Amino acid sequence: MSFHFLFLNELPFAEGFGFNTNIFETNIINLAAVVAIVISFVGKNLSALLEDRKKTIINNLQEASQRASEAQERLNVAKNQLELAKKKAAEIREEGVLRATQEINNCVSQHEERLSKLEEFKQETVQFYQQKAFKQAYMYVISRIMSRVKERLNKGLDATYHVVVNNFYVSRFTEYNP
DSSP states (O other), rough: OOOOOOOGGGGOOOSSSOOOOOHHHHHHHHHHHHHHHHHHHEEEHHHHHHHHHHHHHHHHHHHHHHHHHHEEEEEEHHHHHHHHHHHHHHHHHHHHHHHHHHHHHHHHHHHHHHHHHHHHHHHHHHHHHHHHHHHHHHHHHHHHHHHHHHHHHHHOHOOOOOOHHHHHHHHHHHHOOO
């Protein structure tokens, strides 16, 4: 590395060697000498430090880039899993709605079946009690008729009743067609 002193061409030649009492020029010369020594000795070390720092920064950037790509990959996987979970949730929701509808329809059909059986039972019960009432009325009428017939038979037949009975049997025989 070469360092050119621009201010050397301004110094006068052949004045000799001696003490320079100009403080400003002395400071500039001293500063230039210190800077030249620092650059010559520290320059290589500084270059090596800067090169190491550059490599460290590049490695950090590469690692960060790699982590970013891994993070992006994990994000994509997570998004895919989220989409799959959404689809599965929609399927479960649809299946739940379908099952609920089927269960409602099943309950309604069972209810209708029970209502029809209840209606049938009601009709049978009404028919049973109608038959029972008819039978009771029939038995009452028959018993009353039988008691009146017994009463008449016990009292004996009078002429008018004998005519009525004979007319009844005659009318029956006349209606009979063999």
